[in-house]
Amino acid sequence: MAYQESHVTQRQASAVSTNKVLRNTYALLAMTLLFSAVTAGAAMAMGVERMNIFVFFIGAYGLMFLVHKTANSATGLLATFAFTGFMGFTLGPILSAYLAMPNGAALIMNALAMTGATFIGLSAVALITKKDFSFLGNFLLAGAIVLILAMVAALVFNIPTLSLAVSAGFVLFASAAILFQTSEIVHRAGETNYILATITLYVSIYNLFVSLLSILGIMNSD
Numbered sequence: 001m002a003y004q005e006s007h008v009t010q011r012q013a014s015a016v017s018t019n020k021v022l023r024n025t026y027a028l029l030a031m032t033l034l035f036s037a038v039t040a041g042a043a044m045a046m047g048v049e050r051m052n053i054f055v056f057f058i059g060a061y062g063l064m065f066l067v068h069k070t071a072n073s074a075t076g077l078l079a080t081f082a083f084t085g086f087m088g089f090t091l092g093p094i095l096s097a098y099l100a101m102p103n104g105a106a107l108i109m110n111a112l113a114m115t116g117a118t119f120i121g122l123s124a125v126a127l128i129t130k131k132d133f134s135f136l137g138n139f140l141l142a143g144a145i146v147l148i149l150a151m152v153a154a155l156v157f158n159i160p161t162l163s164l165a166v167s168a169g170f171v172l173f174a175s176a177a178i179l180f181q182t183s184e185i186v187h188r189a190g191e192t193n194y195i196l197a198t199i200t201l202y203v204s205i206y207n208l209f210v211s212l213l214s215i216l217g218i219m220n221s222d
Contacts, residue, residue, distance in 0.1 A: 043092025
């Protein structure tokens, strides 16, 4: 009897902790997305040109490394906003380029709507079904390597078809990452730090939006 009561208490405590991580993650995610929108708008207003790809990688991965190093302290929140602000700032020139296209505003809104619907749908699947998607971990690792190599090849050889394939691959990769990360929180199999969980979901949403925008742009023949 005592064992059963203890087991129930542990399950309740685990559920409370999981719900706390989820609340903190989604709250921080909402704030970082809003901050990114502000920095993207600032970059557009300033007429900032598209950033050199190598500068982008150095800035993005450098700030992401900083987030991981400081995730267990208050400094981690500052690093998180620095990273997401930087990512939003780099998105500004991309949005400006699309707005200069015919139907550019519609493309952006469609990509934004599709991104939001995909994120909400996948999150709901992981939260409602409570299915363990930890098996996607190996797929994500292998997929990241393949996509990075394919992206470099698309940039070097300037192959439109390969660029389209890379964008489609990033859509699948980002979708899998959303399922995996949400599942990790629900099952407490790996992620209990809401800062790291937020960063993973933010990067997934960023990649999903940019990739969908690229696909829609190619389909629009622009």
